[in-house]
Amino acid sequence: MSTQQEQLDYIERHLLQELLKFFGPGVSLKGHRVESANGLDGFMSALFTVHLDLTIGDRKRTEVVLVKFMKGTEEFREQSNSYIQFRNEVFAYAEILPAYENLLRMSNLSSEMVANWVPRCYFAKFGKVDGLGGGQESVLALKHLKGDGYQLGPRLTLRRDQLEAMVGLVGPFHAIGYATRILQPEVYARLKSGVVDMSFVSSSGKAGFDVSYRVAFDRFYEFYDRRKEQLLGDSDAGFAAAIERLRVKYFANPTHLLERIRTTSLSEDQPDNHFVTLLHGDYNRNNVLFHHSDNGQVDGIKTIDFQELRLSTTAIDLSFFMYMNTPSEGREEIFADLLNRYHKHMIEMLEQLLHANRDKLSDERVEQLLADYSFERFESHFKRYAFYGVMVVMHFMPCILGNETDCAELTRLFDTDMHGQAFYRLSLDIGGDVANEEVFKAVRHAYEHGYMDDI
Known part of the structure; x- marks a missing residue:
């Protein structure tokens, strides 16, 4: 060390x-x-x-x-x-x-x-x-990018031009990953083999993911049980059943749900495993820097911090980004717009690469590949894995909504004693019920869009 x-x-x-x-x-x-x-x-x-x-x-x-x-x-x-x-x-x-x-x-x-x-x-x-x-x-x-005018976005809520810039980066990034597998399978195999697998489930049960998601589930269900009558209406029987199903299946081991999402898409018997590629893994507003024009609009974006790099479904990158960076108010309309924009950027990049390599691919093969990556197939695939983003919100949103003093202390405790009571207690309390309500809204949104159907 x-x-x-x-x-x-x-x-x-x-x-x-x-x-x-x-x-x-x-x-x-x-x-x-x-x-x-x-x-x-x-x-x-x-x-x-x-x-x-x-x-x-x-x-x-x-x-x-x-x-x-x-x-x-x-x-x-x-x-x-x-x-x-x-x-x-x-x-x-x-x-x-x-x-x-x-x-x-x-x-x-x-x-x-x-x-x-x-x-x-x-x-x-x-x-x-x-x-x-x-x-x-x-x-x-x-x-160092600050000298070139790049800076982090707002701590809490990104503007639409910033959200659009983020999908404008990650869509083509995923497309080049898909194209590498299609056009350069030996290169893709080398890159794939060079990424060290990072499971969410540890043998000790005491690793960082275990600690973080244990607190996240404890916190969510404490809030839900305490405020259930205020949170649920007469028409919420199905939603309540989904929350209980999540509790029964994964409360004891929350990381098992993350691991299931990460690995299921990798299976060769999955009909949509062509949506697997190399991911950023932590595509969030704290890991991008924006450059703005004189009128204040984004005209450049760079991403940093590839430490959570993974091989898995691109729904992990996208659901993480979408849930962590869109406001709960208006999320319905923003989600739909960003999903469409993401796919447009992705498919345009993929189409350019496939057409530029027509000597390697027949017209029929190009047509079939583009059909495989159609918006309809992508949207269906995303639905199966999008609850990943809600899991991240459960863990990370309270810290984002806490004050900077508490965030700094939580970071210090994670570094020095992640298994101690002080870390656990602050993790339960940081951000208060304001954060708990935001997490609950994300869970409700996921349920209403069918993202909890396969849990």
């Missing part, structure tokens, strides 16, 4: 040289400074900002780099799945995104699309890192 001082030393003694290699010959380092980033930004990471004063010929240039390491004790890293998450994130930057860029280039399409989705990556390594302890470590150096 590397300490903060060891990480600082690594930056000074090793990483600066790696960064200079990225910028190429003729670039010299005239000065630099390193700052430690504190606060909520580094939930599972140790973050540093490195300011580089470079000279290229007779020109001076400043580059700002965000450096990300694993943090915490070995026990914390094991319980929080850090070893898996950081390895997968490095793999995303080092292998998956470059493979997607290559497919676009070979298809005579602009590979800049992928580069425009993420920060520039200067250096990515996982495993034994010279100069950084003796065990498994992770180093990721990315362009």
